[in-house]
Amino acid sequence: MSERTLLQELTTPRHVAVTEEGDLISSEELLFMTLASIRVATDDFSDTNKLGQGGFGAVYKGVLADGNEVAVKRLSRKSWQGIEEFKNEVVLIAKLQHKNLVRLLGCALEGEEKLLIYEFMSNKSLDQLIFDPEKRSKLDWKTYNGIINGIARGLLYLHEESRLKIIHRDLKPNNVLLDHELLAKISDFGMARIFSENQNAANTKRVVGTYGYMAPEYAMEGLFSVKSDVFSFGVILLEIISGKRNSGFYQTELAPTLLAYAWRVWNEGKALDFVDPVVLESCLASEVVRCMHIGLLCVQENPEHRPTMSAVMLLLGSESMVLPQPKQPAFSLSRVLRLDPSSKTNPSENEIIFSEILPR
CATH class of the missing domain: 1.10.510.10 (Transferase(Phosphotransferase) domain 1)
Structure with missing residues (x-):
């Protein structure tokens, strides 16, 4: 799947899964969220909600519409972690379930924004x-x-x-x-x-x-x-x-x-x-x-x-x-x-x- 096709595929809210070939398709396994909903959840990525800064971008605390707390990793637009690394993380973690691995709840990909939504870990890193x-x-x-x-x-x-x-x-x-x-x-x-x-x-x-x-x-x-x-x-x-x-x-x-x-x-x-x-x-x-x-x-x-x-x-x-x-x-x-x-x-x-x- 080309980057352009993948971008078009992921711009609307839906659930996704991973095919044997590693492509992302609609399913009930992983939630695709809109950028607008993430902006609301994080108060538009406000500094007060910022949990930390890494090499690939910042992490923010968010509260979804249902009241659940989440951690949102916002990959930097200038980061060298591009579409392939973003896709790699979604592909891998969607296949993994273990109590000592952080659970990926969803993701968002709109324009230049690449977001990963994880379970919130209250004691940070x-x-x-x-x-x-x-x-x-x-x-x-x-x-x-x-x-x-x-x-x-x-x-x-x-x-x-x-x-x-x-x-x-x-x-x-x-x-x-x-x-x-x-x-x-x-x-x-x-x-x-x-x-x-x-x-x-x-x-x-x-x-x-x-x-x-x-x-x-x-x-x-x-x-x-x-x-x-x-x-x-x-x-x-x-x-x-x-x-x-x-x-x-x-x-x-x-x-x-x-x-x-x-x-x-x-x-x-x-x-x-x-x-x-x-x-x-x-x-x-x-x-x-x-x-x-x-x-x-x-x-x-x-x-x-x-x-x-x-x-x-x-x-x-x-x-x-x-x-x-x-x-x-x-x-x-x-x-x-x-x-x-x-x-x-x-x-x-x-x-x-x-x-x-x-x-x-």
């Missing part, structure tokens, strides 16, 4: 929780452990349990949302890719991701697999434990990256120095150190040395299983970027296309 000292201080290790397990279950579903094998490719705290019970749900599937049953890896010339969370083989060679998602998960796990961002860690005097710092204190036998004191107040030291150990296994430089998400779930759920010794984590990503020449605009801070790798 994970980054707004774990990097805010005040919010962190109100939560205990049991809550953090539940969030870690929720992300792991969502990834396991994507990789192994859904009828599709899906690689997310842009997993980061901003793309993990939290509901009113702090249940973690993975969102943003615009960059995700479907793998065939027997396919284990793929290569792309257009590397798209976020500084600090991209696996080295993806950033350097465009090679992605389930193990590149595992790497991103490992970074998030270590960020939750420490309360520190991997990106921007070079500004501290501790180490060039959070991963390098984790590796240093691990080798020095001072793993607890890595753990946020607030976390230590509410956990067994052995439990959080084991979790840090799992995080280090996930960020190994060689993807073959990283566990699968099914193995991660087993390790998280067992205190008795012996963990292999981690090897040195991957190289740190540089902030020197080469932009995709086809890009019409620069990505937002930390959003990158084609990154280079610096030695340790």
Whole structure:
């Protein structure tokens, strides 16, 4: 289906489904909404309703005519996430149902406006929780452990349990949302890719991701697999434990990256120095150190040395299983970027296309 045909098809309110060929057709599965109704729901995208800003655009809180609260992702008109990525997200998430994935309720496509309407997550994104000292201080290790397990279950579903094998490719705290019970749900599937049953890896010339969370083989060679998602998960796990961002860690005097710092204190036998004191107040030291150990296994430089998400779930759920010794984590990503020449605009801070790798 051409872009023009697709635009014509989607300009009136209706329900849609996805054909085997990946086209969008009318059905009762997913609601197509009018731009006018979304403007009313969000008070014309007012700043007071703005929940956050990402590389692909802003997210707004909205209240539909039936009183239901929703989150509206408004893709930037200048964003390099075009019609194909918009369609990709609709196609993928319409096929997925899991408690640890954000539910897509509908979408709208009129003129240059591309809108995705999701269930509203009252506790916003994970980054707004774990990097805010005040919010962190109100939560205990049991809550953090539940969030870690929720992300792991969502990834396991994507990789192994859904009828599709899906690689997310842009997993980061901003793309993990939290509901009113702090249940973690993975969102943003615009960059995700479907793998065939027997396919284990793929290569792309257009590397798209976020500084600090991209696996080295993806950033350097465009090679992605389930193990590149595992790497991103490992970074998030270590960020939750420490309360520190991997990106921007070079500004501290501790180490060039959070991963390098984790590796240093691990080798020095001072793993607890890595753990946020607030976390230590509410956990067994052995439990959080084991979790840090799992995080280090996930960020190994060689993807073959990283566990699968099914193995991660087993390790998280067992205190008795012996963990292999981690090897040195991957190289740190540089902030020197080469932009995709086809890009019409620069990505937002930390959003990158084609990154280079610096030695340790």
